[in-house]
Amino acid sequence: xxxxxxxxxxxxxxxxxxxxxxxxxxxxxxxxxxxxxxxxxxxxxxxxxxxxxxxxxxxxxxxxxxxxxxxxxxxxxxxxxxxxxxxxxxxxxxxxxxxxxxxxxxxxxxxxxxxxxxxxxxxxxxxxxxxxxxxxxxxxxxxxxxxxxxxxxxxxxxxxxxxxxxxxxxxxxxxxxxxxxxxxxxxxxxxxxxxxxxxxxxxxxxxxxx
Amino acid sequence: xxxxxxxxxxxxxxxxxxxxxxxxxxxxxxxxxxxxxxxxxxxxxxxxxxxxxxxxxxxxxxxxxxxxxxxxxxxxxxxxxxxxxxxxxxxxxxxxxxxxxxxxxxxxxxxxxxxxxxxxxxxxxxxxxxxxxxxxxxxxxxxxxxxxxxxxxxxxxxxxxxxxxxxxxxxxxxxxxxxxxxxxxxxxxxxxxxxxxxxxxxxxxxxxxxxxxxxxxxxxxxxxxxxxxxxxxxxxxxxxxxxxxxxxxxxxxxxxxxxxxxxxxxxxxxxxxxxxxxxxxxxxxxxxxxxxxxxxxxxxxxxxxxxxxxxxxxxxxxxxxxxxxxxxxxxxxxxxxxxxxxxxxxxxxxxxx
Numbered sequence: 385x386x387x388x389x390x391x392x393x394x395x396x397x398x399x400x401x402x403x404x405x406x407x408x409x410x411x412x413x414x415x416x417x418x419x420x421x422x423x424x425x426x427x428x429x430x431x432x433x434x435x436x437x438x439x440x441x442x443x444x445x446x447x448x449x450x451x452x453x454x455x456x457x458x459x460x461x462x463x464x465x466x467x468x469x470x471x472x473x474x475x476x477x478x479x480x481x482x483x484x485x486x487x488x489x490x491x492x493x494x495x496x497x498x499x500x501x502x503x504x505x506x507x508x509x510x511x512x513x514x515x516x517x518x519x520x521x522x523x524x525x526x527x528x529x530x531x532x533x534x535x536x537x538x539x540x541x542x543x544x545x546x547x548x549x550x551x552x553x554x555x556x557x558x559x560x561x562x563x564x565x566x567x568x569x570x571x572x573x574x575x576x577x578x579x580x581x582x583x584x585x586x587x588x589x590x591x592x593x594x
Numbered sequence: 595x596x597x598x599x600x601x602x603x604x605x606x607x608x609x610x611x612x613x614x615x616x617x618x619x620x621x622x623x624x625x626x627x628x629x630x631x632x633x634x635x636x637x638x639x640x641x642x643x644x645x646x647x648x649x650x651x652x653x654x655x656x657x658x659x660x661x662x663x664x665x666x667x668x669x670x671x672x673x674x675x676x677x678x679x680x681x682x683x684x685x686x687x688x689x690x691x692x693x694x695x696x697x698x699x700x701x702x703x704x705x706x707x708x709x710x711x712x713x714x715x716x717x718x719x720x721x722x723x724x725x726x727x728x729x730x731x732x733x734x735x736x737x738x739x740x741x742x743x744x745x746x747x748x749x750x751x752x753x754x755x756x757x758x759x760x761x762x763x764x765x766x767x768x769x770x771x772x773x774x775x776x777x778x779x780x781x782x783x784x785x786x787x788x789x790x791x792x793x794x795x796x797x798x799x800x801x802x803x804x805x806x807x808x809x810x811x812x813x814x815x816x817x818x819x820x821x822x823x824x825x826x827x828x829x830x831x832x833x834x835x836x837x838x839x840x841x842x843x844x845x846x847x848x849x850x851x852x853x854x855x856x857x858x859x860x861x862x863x864x865x866x867x868x869x870x871x872x873x874x875x876x877x878x879x880x881x882x883x884x885x886x887x888x889x890x891x892x893x894x895x896x897x898x899x900x901x902x903x904x905x906x907x908x909x910x911x912x913x914x915x916x917x918x919x920x921x922x923x924x925x926x927x928x929x930x931x932x933x934x935x936x937x938x939x940x941x942x943x944x945x946x947x
Contacts, residue, residue: 386604386607386608410676412676412679412736413679416679416733419729435713435714435715436715436718439715439718439719439721439722440718442722442723442725442726443718443721443722443725446722446725446726447721447722447725447726447728447755447758448725448755448758451728451729451732451751451755454729454732454736454751455732455748455751458732458736458744516714516715516775518714518715518775561916561917563917563920
C-alpha cells in the first residue's frame with residue numbers, strides 16, 4: 385500500500401522533472417530538475433530493493449557529476465535566443481531518435497512479457513538470495529565480471545590521462561610553492577651573513593653568481 | 595520495512611516512524627543549540643574572552659535568543675536574485691543535513707536498535723546525503739546574482755567534492771575491517787579487537803581509532819574540510835569574500851544555512867564516533883561504566899569530537915586555497931588509497947579482522 389504510493393510519487397515526479405529538464409528556459413533550472421530526476425530514480429531503485437545502486441546513483445551522479453554540470457552551466461555564457469532558433473531544424477532528428485527509443489522499449493517490453501528477460505536476471509547471481517544486494521554485486525563483480533570491471537576502470541583511467549594531457553601546460557617563469565623545500569629550510573640554508581661596505585649595496589650571493 | 599498488509603497497519607507504522615523522527619530531531623536540535631554555545635565559549639576561552647554570558651545563567655539561553663531574533667527579522671531578497679532557487683538553497687542545506695540522521699544509530703539495548711531506519715547501506719546513505727550538502731551552497735551562491743557569493747560557491751563545490759574522495763577511502767578501510775555497510779554492525783565490530791585479543795576486558799583499545807590511527811587523523815581533517823569549518827572555511831573567508839555564499843542572506847534563510855552547517859558538523863562528529871570511537875560502547879566494559887546507558891556514551895564521544903572541532907577553529911589559521919587543494923589531492927588521496935590496499939591485504943592474508 386505504502387510502497388505503491390511511493391512508487392507513484394517517485395514515478396510521477398521523475399517524469400515531471402524530466403519534462404522540466406527540456407522545457408525549462410533557464411539552463412541552471414534545467415540542471416536542478418535533472419538532479420531531481422536522478423533523485424527520484426534513486427527512490428525507485430530503493431523500492432525495487434536495490435538500495436546499493438540507489439546510493440551509488442546519488443553519490444556518483446548527484447554528488448559528483450551533476451555538480452560539475454552545474455558548475456559548467458553556471459560558468460558558460462550561453463546565448464539562449466540562438467539555441468532556441470535551432471529548435472525547429474533539430475526537431476526531426478530529435479523525433480527520429482525518440483521514435484527509435486520508443487520502438488526499442490516496446491520490443492523489450494514484449495520480449496520481457498514473453499519470459500525472455502526475467503529468467504536472464506536471476507541467472508546473473510545464482511543461489512545468493514540470503515545476502516544483501518551489496519554483497520551479491522560484490523561477489524559477481526569481482527569474480528565473474530572482474531575483467532569487464534577492470535576494463536571499465538582502464539577506460540576511465542585513459543579518459544582521465546587524456547584530459548590531463550590535453551589541458552596541462554607548464555608555464556615558464558611561474559614561481560611555485562614547494563612545501564617540502566620550505567620545510568627542509570634551516571637557518572644555515574636560509575640565512576646568509578653579508579659584510580656590507582659602508583655606502584655599498586647588499587648583493588645576495590645567488591645574484592652575484594650570475 | 596516489511597510489506598504492509600492493510601492500510602491501517604501502514605498508517606500506524608507511518609505514525610510511529612514520524613513520532614520517532616520528531617523525537618530524534620527535537621533532541622538533536624536542542625543538543626545543537628548547546629553545542630553552538632559550547633563552540634562560542636571554547637572559541638572565547640582560547641582568546642581569553644568570556645563569550646556569550648548575558649542571556650540566561652552563564653549565557654545558556656543565548657542560542658534560543660538568537661533563534662528568535664533570526665526568525666522575527668525581515669528576509670531580504672535581492673532584486674536581481676533568482677527568487678525560487680534563492681529560497682530553495684537554505685532549505686536544501688538544512689533538510690539534507692537533517693536527513694542524514696535517519697540512519698545514525700545512537701544506542702542499542704534490550705529494546706532494540708535506537709535508529710530510525712536500520713538501512714543495510716547506512717554508510718553509503720550518509721556519504722550520499724553529505725554530498726548533497728554542496729547543492730545548497732552552489733544554489734545559494736548562484737541565485738544571489740552577486741560576485742562574492744558566486745566565488746564562494748565555486749570554491750565550495752571544488753573543496754567539498756575533493757575531500758569527499760578521501761573521506762570515502764577512509765570509510766572503506768573501516769568497512770574492510772567490519773565487513774558490513776550497516777552502521778550498527780560497525781559499532782558491534784568494535785566490541786572486540788586489539789585489547790580483547792591481549793586478554794583485557796572490552797575497552798577503548800578495541801575501537802578502530804587505535805588500529806586505524808592515521809585514517810582517524812585523515813578523517814578528522816577531511817571532515818573539517820567537508821563541512822567548511824575553519825581552517826578550511828575558504829567558502830566564507832571574510833577577509834576575501836565577505837561571507838561567501840551567505841552574503842545576500844538574512845533572517846530565517848540565513849538561520850537555515852547556519853543550522854544546516856552545524857547539523858552537518860554534528861553528523862560528522864557522530865560518524866567519527868561510530869566509525870572510530872566505538873559508538874555507544876563504554877570506554878571500559880566493567881561494572882559502573884556499563885550501567886550508563888549507551889546514548890550517554892554516544893553523546894559524550896560526539897561532544898568530545900565537536901570540542902576538537904571547536905579547538906581547531908580557535909587556534910589554526912586559515913589555509914590558502916591552493917594549499918587546501920594540494921592537501922586533499924596530493925597528500926590525503928594517495929595516503930588513503932595506500933591505506934585501503936594495506937588494510938585489504940592484511941584482512942585477506944593476515945587473517946586479522
